[in-house]
Amino acid sequence: MTPRATPMSPDDRRAAIVSAAAPLYAEQGGRVTTKQIAEAAGIAEGTIFRVFTDKRALLMAVAEQTINPPGGSEQMAAALAALPDLRAKVEATIRQVAARMESVMQVMVALRSEVLASGSLIEKGAVPPGPPPFVQEANQRLLDSLRDHVFAPHADDLRVPPAEAALLLRSLVFGHWHPGMHPAERKLSPEQIADAILLGVTERKDA
Known part of the structure; x- marks a missing residue:
């Protein structure tokens, strides 16, 4: 069953997705899929794209948090x-x-x-x-x-x-x-x- 995302503000949801994605990218690099990120964040995959326009935008946010x-x-x-x-x-x-x-x-x-x-x-x-x-x-x-x-x-x-x-x-x-x-x-x-x-x-x- 597809997990239902817990209600959050857009900023909190964005931060939660980035926090879930960052260790995956640090370990696996470009092999990470949005399905894996969604599973790590406990959300449906489509929720990612209600917060980020595309995977590149998500990666930019992950890169910014990782480096800074x-x-x-x-x-x-x-x-x-x-x-x-x-x-x-x-x-x-x-x-x-x-x-x-x-x-x-x-x-x-x-x-x-x-x-x-x-x-x-x-x-x-x-x-x-x-x-x-x-x-x-x-x-x-x-x-x-x-x-x-x-x-x-x-x-x-x-x-x-x-x-x-x-x-x-x-x-x-x-x-x-x-x-x-x-x-x-x-x-x-x-x-x-x-x-x-x-x-x-x-x-x-x-x-």
Whole structure:
């Protein structure tokens, strides 16, 4: 029997569908079907298309939540607050950002496939060229969080501004964990990346 959706406001229904779809896309990428999403959300498949115009619109919403989750900066601050020193914070941050990147890449690959499958939408202007604005916003928020929560509390131990240290950390993690850059067995550990970062940004005590 087809499940009957519990009455919700459009915004709540949208959020519930995105929350159900996000882990599916993170695990399976573009293989996810709207039937699977509906089952995960406990709704009829048609309910999805009363909230989203098409699958691409749903994927965009999933991508935005995955790359720029609500409260992400606050969660980072809370997770780092109890850690004893800069090294511990850097290593924990590397693990957190890398895990999010893996989920984001699955969703973005699925989104790209959906856009390509939609024919000439880009040429017609229905799909703007370049990354969606929320991607740029998420990158800036991440940089701000790295600056404020990882490096700024230890500014006296740095030989570069916290913002520059944040950019170095983000660049290393993004470049290293980007799909296809390295075979899995050749990836550096968070500890190795932390060494590279900290030896480059901490003040030499023996100088």
